[in-house]
Amino acid sequence: MVPHLVTALTGPLLDLEKRMLDKTTEIERWFRMAWNDHAPPFYSSVDVRNAGFKLAPVDTNLFPGGFNNLSPDMLPLAIQAAMSAIEKICPEARSMVLVPERHTRNTFYLSNVARLAAILKQTGLDIRLGSVSDEITEPTRFDLPDGQSIVLEPLKRYGNRVGVDGLQPCAVLLNNDLSAGVPAILENIKDQIVLPPLHAGWATRRKSIHFAEYDKVVDSFCAMLGIDPWLINPYFTQRSQLNFHERVGEDALAEAVSEVLAKTRAKYAEYGITEQPYVVVKADAGTYGMGIMTVKDPEEVLALNRKQRNKMSVIKEGLQVSDVIIQEGVHTFESIDDAVAEPVVYMIDRYVVGGFYRVHTGRGRDENLNSPGMHFVPLAFETPCNTPDCSDRPDAAVNRFYAYGVIGRLAALAASQELDATIPVEKAA
Amino acid sequence: MVPHLVTALTGPLLDLEKRMLDKTTEIERWFRMAWNDHAPPFYSSVDVRNAGFKLAPVDTNLFPGGFNNLSPDMLPLAIQAAMSAIEKICPEARSMVLVPERHTRNTFYLSNVARLAAILKQTGLDIRLGSVSDEITEPTRFDLPDGQSIVLEPLKRYGNRVGVDGLQPCAVLLNNDLSAGVPAILENIKDQIVLPPLHAGWATRRKSIHFAEYDKVVDSFCAMLGIDPWLINPYFTQRSQLNFHERVGEDALAEAVSEVLAKTRAKYAEYGITEQPYVVVKADAGTYGMGIMTVKDPEEVLALNRKQRNKMSVIKEGLQVSDVIIQEGVHTFESIDDAVAEPVVYMIDRYVVGGFYRVHTGRGRDENLNSPGMHFVPLAFETPCNTPDCSDRPDAAVNRFYAYGVIGRLAALAASQELDATIPVEKAA
DSSP: OOOOOEEOOOHHHHHHHHHHHHTHHHHHHHHHHHHHHSOOOSEEEEEEEEOSSOEEEEEEESSOOOGGGSOGGGHHHHHHHHHHHHHHHOTTOSEEEEEEOSOOSOHHHHHHHHHHHHHHHTTTOEEEEEEOOTTOSSOEEEEOTTSOEEEEEEOEEETTEEEBTTBOOSEEEEEOOOTTOOOGGGTTOOSSEEESOGGGSTTTOOHHHHHHHHHHHHHHHHHHHTSOGGGGOOOEEEEOSOBTTTTBTHHHHHHHHHHHHHHHHHHHHHHTOOSOOOEEEEETTOOTTOSEEEESSTHHHHSOOHHHHHHHHEEGGGEEOOOEEEEEOOOOOEEETTEEEEEEEEEETTEEEEEEEEEESSSOTTSOSSOTTOOOEEEEOSSOSSOOOTTSOTTSHHHHHHHHHHHHHHHHHHHHHHHHHTOOHHHHO | OOOOOEEOOOHHHHHHHHHHHHTHHHHHHHHHHHHHHSOOOSEEEEEEEEOSSOEEEEEEESSOOOGGGSOGGGHHHHHHHHHHHHHHHOTTOSEEEEEEOSOOSOHHHHHHHHHHHHHHHTTTOEEEEEEOOTTOSSOEEEEOTTSOEEEEEEOEEETTEEEBTTBOOSEEEEEOOOTTOOOGGGTTOOSSEEESOGGGSTTTOOHHHHHHHHHHHHHHHHHHHTSOGGGGOOOEEEEOSOBTTTTBTHHHHHHHHHHHHHHHHHHHHHHTOOSOOOEEEEETTOOTTOSEEEESSTHHHHSOOHHHHHHHHEEGGGEEOOOEEEEEOOOOOEEETTEEEEEEEEEETTEEEEEEEEEESSSOTTSOSSOTTOOOEEEEOSSOSSOOOTTSOTTSHHHHHHHHHHHHHHHHHHHHHHHHHTOOHHHHO
């Protein structure tokens, strides 16, 4: 049984969702036109926060894990979307190599890889898994909790291309976010499609660039919809050249926090919102919930203790943090059985293919749910996000999911524009 | 609760389905390549017969009704497929006019129109219904059994284009099979997309041409799969210039029946099938189950009584029948609670979006289920047709549906080739 979903809704969000439902036709046409100008990412997942008065993305992942968290009922949608994507990218392909993350001991992650491979297989592709992990020197079988197993093979270089033993596919799909930089084996690939492009990896990607593109997307979308863009867009700013260890740039960070809090406070006043504003400081190239902190007062960043400074200075793969994004915090008002719930929306190509909630019992609603050691319970969305029922109440689950699907797609569109805007110079030539 | 589905399976079909399941990746790639060469019909439905030893299409509809029979759970798939189709055809369109059948008193049919309009609306199109019925002279509201209502408006001509009052859409979608010929208002349309093309209507379409293309499709498919094409393809031949009223051509028809029976009998012997072979004689341009009869012996067509001859001579819209297709009958071995069940597979663009069973209690398994006055019970497929479970038994429902989806798509591909092959000369220039 799927637990009942409780959302503490207040005025404006109902208005916002109602407006989305009233304008589904215009919204869908708007997306159709937008995707005409920008190729969608091959796949993406977007962390959405529902504050009751505001609905916004807080993170956009271009190498989504967690496909195994989606309801099996959504698989047909994922397969159909993947068929549509493959048909555009490599219509004649017989096979594809999927490059997973290095961590081979996380069976939960490997279950995601198995699910992804199953989806892609059903589009008519033989899928082989080419690992960049040093530990994989020969085909190695991994048993999964559900009784299935997968075989990881070493990724091999063939001249300007990569593959696995005996196979140089027309396309390589990365499910590795390249946090540690681009592995040498993936550099200077020619005559082969790499999805997403290497510059979508966290070695080069920046949240601040993503959210700057999201600003543009949202301004255009909200002009069409006739709503205040703030209702779906968190304020943010960016600061560089910090050094948390050596306390360099603390004043600049405090000033940035102050600036975002002031703007947020003004909006709260405008809408009569009595919650306490807060900001989230995140590593601009961060992921995995590392290098992230919640701040309610600028003074807090001037008084970080050693442990907090250590926590902020290092992210995945041991990289140092010098650039941060300071983003308006969006309260999580959704809860399930008293546990805080954060929705994650999954897309393949331009299509929303499902989602799930990260449900966590031990945290407050202004805390980050995707943090190290966090043991969330995934709760698959019951229904897909493309069948709103306009005759039903806006807070009916099917309609809530439609709104989530809209926000997810706006963030995916921003990612698409971000990737177009950040093509490396040698490639753009 | 969905009733339990009973299928009286014997040897060869299990083999066939097993082979399809073993080769899903190859099959899906084969379709991907095939659709690369032939644009899929905008939509289609295919009547499939499951004889236990044989699985084959018996009719392919390019103006499918009955979308209201599909499970609501399949709607997201239909919406996603329609999005993909619209994006290719008229990516910038804001609206579309749907042209329904003339019969406005069939609320069941009008429910299909409402469902279709709802699917298309969700792709970002304003849908208006432009009727060619003489009865519709102004916007007219029709209430539907489920409490919804639809408004039919008169289709209007605007120079080289058509539309409804105040709207000339970029594309017009026909859900009218043009059995009575192409209405003058739809002739010589320019600068506007008509879907499907007018020559897909029964004014010009011929079953014999469709099944000739199906022969080619199946030969190529079965060469890839390594199976006898007969297992998924009924024998057929065609006869012209008959006149049932005046008993012209009876000998030629008897000879054709004899020919198809003999070939079928040989295959039955080859596979050790003990059923009695039969053929179905159908008007080559017929539809709606009219102008159709089941024959087990050539003598039968030499001894038709007046009532039988009358029944064969006239089809929908009072058209005379002079050309017939003589097709190997495929027994219906599927049953639900002792009632005969015939599956119908629905497609939008290249995607299977669901299906249902026509369930009829009062008929034998070699009789035509889609006949006038037939009151079938629609039973929606429980699961979509694109998620086979290779670890499950081939006769598990999810796997049966995969096989149905393959047969449906082969017929849709044949229809696509048929439409390419029958483009009117003035258009082909």
